[in-house]
Amino acid sequence: MHSTVAVPAQRNTLAITACLLAIFTTILASHMPTPLYAVWQQAWGFSATALTAVFSVYVLGVVLTLLTMGSLSDQLGRRQMLIPGLLFILLGSVAFMLAGDIYQLGCARLLTGIGTGMVTGAATAAVVELEPDGNWARGATLSALAFTLGAATGPTISSLALRWTSHAHIWPFLIVIGLSVIGIVLLARAPWPAHLGQRQQGFSLRNWRPTPVRVPRALLGSFLFSAAAICLAWSTGSLYSSLGPSMARNLAGVSDLALAGLFAAGWQLVAGITQFAGQRQPLNRLRIAGPVMLIAGLAAMAGAVLLASVWLFTLATLATAMGAGAIGVIAIVTIARSAPPAERGAMTSAFYLAAYLTMATVVLSIGFASDHFGMVNSMLGFTILISCAALGLMLVRRRA
Template sequence: MSRDPPRDDFEDEMATERLAAPVGAEAAGASPARFWATAYTLLFLLTGTNLPTPLYRGYQQSFGFSPLTVTLIFAVYVAALIPSLLIAGPLSDSVGRRKVLLPAVVLAALGSLVFALADNVGWLFAARLLQGLAVGAASGALTAALSELEPRGDRRRAALVSTVASVGGLGAGPLIAGLLAEYVPSPFVLPFVVEIVLLIPAAVAMATLPTSRPTTKWRPRRPSLPASMRGVFVSSGTAGFLAFSVIGLFLALVPTYVTKLSGNDNLALAGGAVALMLACSVLAQIAASRRQALGIQITGLLLLAAGLILLAVAGGLASLPLLLVSTVVGGIGQGLTFLGGITEINRVAPKDRHADVLSSFYVVIYLGVGVPVIGVGLLATATGLLTAVQIFASTVAALCLLDMAALARRRRQLA
């Protein structure tokens, strides 16, 4: 009796990806220019949504609100983003990417405009609501579009570009805003004006996407997955949730954590700590781009746990150098975990539900960004920020190790 080859054989994965490459209208419109323009759109959409990260401390001082309010602003973002994901992903499979993505870019620009005009905390909530709707509408559709527009039909390469653009935007936003806020006039206006200018080419790119025939009929429905990929989705989704809970922590609270440990209110330093983590994530993804997806998830979870333990110790010792080491290790772990998960999901997602499945994956990811950090904010009001971060880091590190063990067991079963 013959035996199927092991799932982690690289050549078999590549063959599967090419067999699953898009056909028809989308493939006909594929070109390097359209592919990279779509990546540009994903990059700068996420850059804009993360510009506020190093600015929240200044907003707190100007508008007089607590760290808990910061986490609630993040919660509004996620509360808008998730329904948008669930509606827009299947909708883009039905009506085409362009009809969903162009409005998403416009909403993102409006969100930046509201931030630029903000003169009280209510404006911040409104801006994050608009940004959540924009990113929710765009995330699954842009990732699916990258797979469809990749000139060689290489889904692995499309997944790599998607994760690098996503994480690159997460890191570029805090870095750009921190530098502009620290060293130029109008620190709470100029970053958002720059973002609006950067979104103009993105709007042009989305307006010129090829028209495609519907692959499925849209109708309101609860989130669901093809039965054939539920096991993969659960394991990769759990890993993605944990990886992005760490990003949520860094985006919402670690800039304040850095200023407490360093005794320095420099906004560029606060934004730079977030950018350092995400730069390490991007570099790790590029370095591991040809590795087997399940293996890099396992390695990523191990490093993510190590980075979180170092983060907890850094707070106890009040050590900024150790905090930076934890940032590098955690960033590498986050990048590997995310890349492995989305590569596996992208590979097995059926074409007629591609954006739908990816949107469901992003729901899990953005729940990771938003939900745990709200708990940290609530805990911080009772215990203080440093203690709350230590409890969070220790808990998520333990969960990373548990999920790593489950993935390792699955890998042995497939070998």
């Protein structure tokens, strides 16, 4: 009897590891190019508008994939969706290595975006389902941790490659290719429970047609709350990922370019650690602590912008990361608990669809506002807007 109980747990552990590696590799690949854009821009002479277009192409790939194939893993199977997704990530990294102009760079970003859309929803749903003891909170938190660690590690590797190697456009993407291959092998070889994430009986890929991401009406309330929470968390994260180094240099007075570039990675790392620690806390406590910490960090950011203070900017980075990390745990645990197995892939994809659309909207809006009203005024407006949203999220959930 002991052997029959232990085998499924071991099998689930290997499958969970493969899914978490898929998430980590995908988000690593998504954030890897961030410090390299300035190098490509200097070498090829493209404008800031063209760089914004490249970013939009990536989001377009993610969004289109989530919209058309968000529910496919519910029918085809989780593993059957993850392996092709990692192949797109691998091809995107190869395209980055070989890119010679802005159009090839856009193609590489598009491939990466498609792979990200295929992997994120399916892998997160699989990790939650594969938890052997039914610990949904742990599965959801591990997925969120893989996201944030990938986001932190990507720009860190590229920054170190820029400082220590002469081929910074090659080595980081070789790492992504290697991790993609390992992830594909693990997914192919890991034993998978027969009752989880398998092809539905009677499903035929030949007869399949793209279906929009959907949310059951009965679960709309829980979905809207979790989507609002993840959008709030990712708004601050996307700000640091896109404009963190510029803010550190131009607003906080950080003269070291390498140090300025690591603020984005540091934000993601602190957010990841917070998410890991947050799984031990009651959700009711996180619903208060997360927004309060985020608002305090945004206040410190406003002070750093007005006073050009490196120390206040560092404090703002730590506080906003902790607040956003706690809010991210609330969002992912809520969506994981509310989504039934037959709808989990579709609902998770809709969840990340909202997050990616918010990420693109925030970055493009702040960039537009900075050109017309200046970066200082744009950052102050951002802190006020996100603080009001955090307060609203806390009050709405307390009333519910």
